Amino acid sequence: MTDQSAVHDSARRARTAAIDLAVASRAAKDAALRAMAEALLAECPAILEANAVDVTRAREAGTSEAMIDRLRLDEKRVAAMAAGLRDVAGLPDPVGEVVRGSTLPNGLELRQVRVPFGVVGIIYESRPNVTADASGLCLKSGNAALLRGSSSAKASNQAIVAALRAGITAVGLPADAVQLVPGDNHESVKHLMRARGLVDVLIPRGGAGLIRSVVEESTVPVIETGVGNCHVYVDADADLDMAEKILINAKAQRPSVCNAAESVLVHAAVADAFVPRAIAALGAAGVTVHGDAEFVRLGGPSVVPAVEEDWDTEYLSLDIAAAVVGSLEDAITHIRAHGSGHTEAIVTGSQAAARRFVAAVDAAAVIVNASTRFTDGGEFGFGAEIGISTQKLHARGPMGLPELTSTKYVVTGEGHIRG
Amino acid sequence: MTDQSAVHDSARRARTAAIDLAVASRAAKDAALRAMAEALLAECPAILEANAVDVTRAREAGTSEAMIDRLRLDEKRVAAMAAGLRDVAGLPDPVGEVVRGSTLPNGLELRQVRVPFGVVGIIYESRPNVTADASGLCLKSGNAALLRGSSSAKASNQAIVAALRAGITAVGLPADAVQLVPGDNHESVKHLMRARGLVDVLIPRGGAGLIRSVVEESTVPVIETGVGNCHVYVDADADLDMAEKILINAKAQRPSVCNAAESVLVHAAVADAFVPRAIAALGAAGVTVHGDAEFVRLGGPSVVPAVEEDWDTEYLSLDIAAAVVGSLEDAITHIRAHGSGHTEAIVTGSQAAARRFVAAVDAAAVIVNASTRFTDGGEFGFGAEIGISTQKLHARGPMGLPELTSTKYVVTGEGHIRG
Numbered sequence: 001m002t003d004q005s006a007v008h009d010s011a012r013r014a015r016t017a018a019i020d021l022a023v024a025s026r027a028a029k030d031a032a033l034r035a036m037a038e039a040l041l042a043e044c045p046a047i048l049e050a051n052a053v054d055v056t057r058a059r060e061a062g063t064s065e066a067m068i069d070r071l072r073l074d075e076k077r078v079a080a081m082a083a084g085l086r087d088v089a090g091l092p093d094p095v096g097e098v099v100r101g102s103t104l105p106n107g108l109e110l111r112q113v114r115v116p117f118g119v120v121g122i123i124y125e126s127r128p129n130v131t132a133d134a135s136g137l138c139l140k141s142g143n144a145a146l147l148r149g150s151s152s153a154k155a156s157n158q159a160i161v162a163a164l165r166a167g168i169t170a171v172g173l174p175a176d177a178v179q180l181v182p183g184d185n186h187e188s189v190k191h192l193m194r195a196r197g198l199v200d201v202l203i204p205r206g207g208a209g210l211i212r213s214v215v216e217e218s219t220v221p222v223i224e225t226g227v228g229n230c231h232v233y234v235d236a237d238a239d240l241d242m243a244e245k246i247l248i249n250a251k252a253q254r255p256s257v258c259n260a261a262e263s264v265l266v267h268a269a270v271a272d273a274f275v276p277r278a279i280a281a282l283g284a285a286g287v288t289v290h291g292d293a294e295f296v297r298l299g300g301p302s303v304v305p306a307v308e309e310d311w312d313t314e315y316l317s318l319d320i321a322a323a324v325v326g327s328l329e330d331a332i333t334h335i336r337a338h339g340s341g342h343t344e345a346i347v348t349g350s351q352a353a354a355r356r357f358v359a360a361v362d363a364a365a366v367i368v369n370a371s372t373r374f375t376d377g378g379e380f381g382f383g384a385e386i387g388i389s390t391q392k393l394h395a396r397g398p399m400g401l402p403e404l405t406s407t408k409y410v411v412t413g414e415g416h417i418r419g
Numbered sequence: 420m421t422d423q424s425a426v427h428d429s430a431r432r433a434r435t436a437a438i439d440l441a442v443a444s445r446a447a448k449d450a451a452l453r454a455m456a457e458a459l460l461a462e463c464p465a466i467l468e469a470n471a472v473d474v475t476r477a478r479e480a481g482t483s484e485a486m487i488d489r490l491r492l493d494e495k496r497v498a499a500m501a502a503g504l505r506d507v508a509g510l511p512d513p514v515g516e517v518v519r520g521s522t523l524p525n526g527l528e529l530r531q532v533r534v535p536f537g538v539v540g541i542i543y544e545s546r547p548n549v550t551a552d553a554s555g556l557c558l559k560s561g562n563a564a565l566l567r568g569s570s571s572a573k574a575s576n577q578a579i580v581a582a583l584r585a586g587i588t589a590v591g592l593p594a595d596a597v598q599l600v601p602g603d604n605h606e607s608v609k610h611l612m613r614a615r616g617l618v619d620v621l622i623p624r625g626g627a628g629l630i631r632s633v634v635e636e637s638t639v640p641v642i643e644t645g646v647g648n649c650h651v652y653v654d655a656d657a658d659l660d661m662a663e664k665i666l667i668n669a670k671a672q673r674p675s676v677c678n679a680a681e682s683v684l685v686h687a688a689v690a691d692a693f694v695p696r697a698i699a700a701l702g703a704a705g706v707t708v709h710g711d712a713e714f715v716r717l718g719g720p721s722v723v724p725a726v727e728e729d730w731d732t733e734y735l736s737l738d739i740a741a742a743v744v745g746s747l748e749d750a751i752t753h754i755r756a757h758g759s760g761h762t763e764a765i766v767t768g769s770q771a772a773a774r775r776f777v778a779a780v781d782a783a784a785v786i787v788n789a790s791t792r793f794t795d796g797g798e799f800g801f802g803a804e805i806g807i808s809t810q811k812l813h814a815r816g817p818m819g820l821p822e823l824t825s826t827k828y829v830v831t832g833e834g835h836i837r838g
């Protein structure tokens with residue numbers, strides 16, 4: 001069988017499974033999620049054995065220890081996957097929610113109701129826990145999941161999916177609700193991206209390169225996730241103690257994630273007071289500052305002179321780009337030119353400045369007097385997150401269960417015809 | 420200047436205009452819409468003169484009279500465009516609507532607020548009234564419009580856009596809120612479709628070929644509109660008088676539009692009673708029936724035997740595909756195989772049948788005991804419509820002003836950091 005027919009056959013099986021999932025009750029879906037959790041725990045030894053194969057292969061290939069840590073599973077991590085599935089069982093079912101409804105002047109009853117997409121394709125990188133997390137969120141929202149994980153995690157993903165499918169069938173739902181895309185070469189990803197009509201939406205999760213290639217090559221609608229070049233802007237009216245705490249938290253609390261800050265902008269009016277203490281606090285947190293001329297002037301030799309590309313870099317490390325701006329409007333212009341539309345924060349005591357920043361900055365999340373790190377499905381109270389959308393179509397910002405659904409209009413009459 | 424830089428420059432000017440539009444008040448936008456309407460009326464002679472050029476050129480090229488009728492403007496049609504803009508001024512502003520809001524356990528205030536997309540590209544076919552309609556809807560929703568009309572309507576579109584821009588600047592909003600894409604070859608459409616990062620969303624409006632090519636070639640997110648292979652299913656429990664009225668209305672009231680019925684399915688239990696009268700009524704309305712063996716058996720020589728492709732054809736004419744099905748489930752299976760996900764109707768007195776049909780049929784609109792012709796932004800009470808989405812991402816079904824917006828999370832704290 002060629003790759004294409006294998007991938008498309010698997011998408012067709014997913015579509016068939018999706019028919020049953022779309023009308024499955026919340027009780028049935030929650031029972032499946034709990035059975036999936038139990039199966040993961042029961043199959044933990046097999047999953048760890050498969051994972052050991054992946055880890056050995058990665059080590060032989062010279063993979064960095066940081067990457068191997070992302071790949072590695074242990075009993076605690078498998079238990080966390082199971083707990084995640086149980087948590088999803090506890091969340092409200094988005095399917096069937098009436099989003100909008102009215103009785104039209106002619107007496108027709110109009111309801112806009114949430115329905116599953118159908119088949120959701122997820123393309124993701126090394127972490128095998130995404131396999132369980134994404135499967136659970138898709139199943140709860142009534143969607144069949146077509147998973148394309150990293151080839152480096154192939155054995156782990158196969159073992160996890162085998163356990164999940166066993167759990168699903170144990171409660172009478174179709175096993176093909178969760179499938180790994182067959183094949184592990186780039187061609188198989190390509191066939192998934194071109195399976196328009198078979199796959200309803202693709203969600204790439206991973207680095208900027210992966211996401212760009214999916215966006216450019218896919219004919220299936222894509223929800224773009226993740227790249228975050230987030231700024232903290234310290235306004236003329238900022239409480240500087242607050243600004244320092246927010247800046248350090250946004251940059252250093254977990255630098256490897258997309259909602260960490262990558263740039264700080266300081267209003268010229270508070271530069272003399274704030275820049276030296278910011279540099280000291282960032283230094284104490286182990287952060288290298290890539291500063292503009294003002295930062296270099298005020299900070300001395302500890303500041304690395306910034307080059308143009310620093311303003312556009314998502315470091316994901318203990319580095320930060322730093323500049324002094326002449327005004328709030330200059331900060332907005334800088335963010336417009338360099339931001340990635342993820343999360344932008346202002347620290348200010350001025351109501352007018354906050355209002356202007358919120359209105360003028362075009363990003364999934366605009367934050368006043370808090371850390372950029374709060375842009376997160378868990379922090380926002382969504383209970384779970386399939387990713388953070390940085391596009392404007394369909395979903396923007398953290399995506400929970402409702403973002404994994406579409407809607408359908410249901411119109412009820414008593415013989416109405418149009419005049 | 421190469422086509423690409425001309426198209427991208429125009430997109431950049433649209434982005435700049437979009438910055439002002441995003442923060443424009445409802446009062447300013449409504450004033451612009453009314454000024455645009457006045458300018459259309461004031462420039463009516465110039466618009467009609469330009470239109471005459473297009474019509475002459477089309478006639479010389481041997482265009483059909485039906486197409487020329489779609490292209491032709493007169494004083495009444497220009498007045499209708501102006502009235503449409505005034506109607507949009509009367510609609511609520513979607514921008515700023517708080518879609519969701521809460522105070523998180525840590526005291527952070529979370530608001531999800533509607534914001535404009537930014538730059539909306541519209542690719543459309545012959546009717547020049549779309550130029551005014553789409554411009555008005557984009558402006559009201561705070562978006563800059565980049566319009567790519569048919570080259571056959573080029574002079575008309577230029578005259579209309581000149582009037583609209585004069586209206587917009589008369590009230591102090593940026594003229595580049597409405598622009599025609601420069602160039603009229605296929606290359607210029609291609610550059611628009613690849614202007615990712617400059618154009619936020621593309622909406623193709625036109626035939627199936629246009630829409631397919633935009634979907635396949637675009638790297639800008641697309642909202643797919645329009646193809647409707649809509650079914651009317653007459654259930655075993657249908658009131659046959661009601662079924663006949665709905666069928667005739669759905670098929671014949673306006674056969675050229677996407678929400679007209681293209682197929683009728685009749686439950687075997689009522690085939691003897693319904694098929695002959697349906698054939699007679701369809702015949703009286705001038706409709707040619709392309710029937711399966713049962714229709715041919717019950718209807719005699721007036722029924723054209725259907726071939727396989729009839730089940731998938733969007734006739735947009737006085738033709739209908741017709742089949743007898745053994746059960747409600749067979750009807751659902753047929754629709755799943757051949758429907759285009761636009762509008763599907765059931766006629767039934769059975770609550771159970773209606774409930775099953777609504778749950779199992781996957782379409783933008785599912786209609787019980789009413790004509791498919793009701794799937795329409797105007798009929799649904801949206802006041803205006805930019806198109807009917809047949810995709811599941813972002814918007815599904817008739818799209819009004821809210822569907823021309825994205826959202827932004829606004830998070831407000833008092834120095835909150837993440838632990």
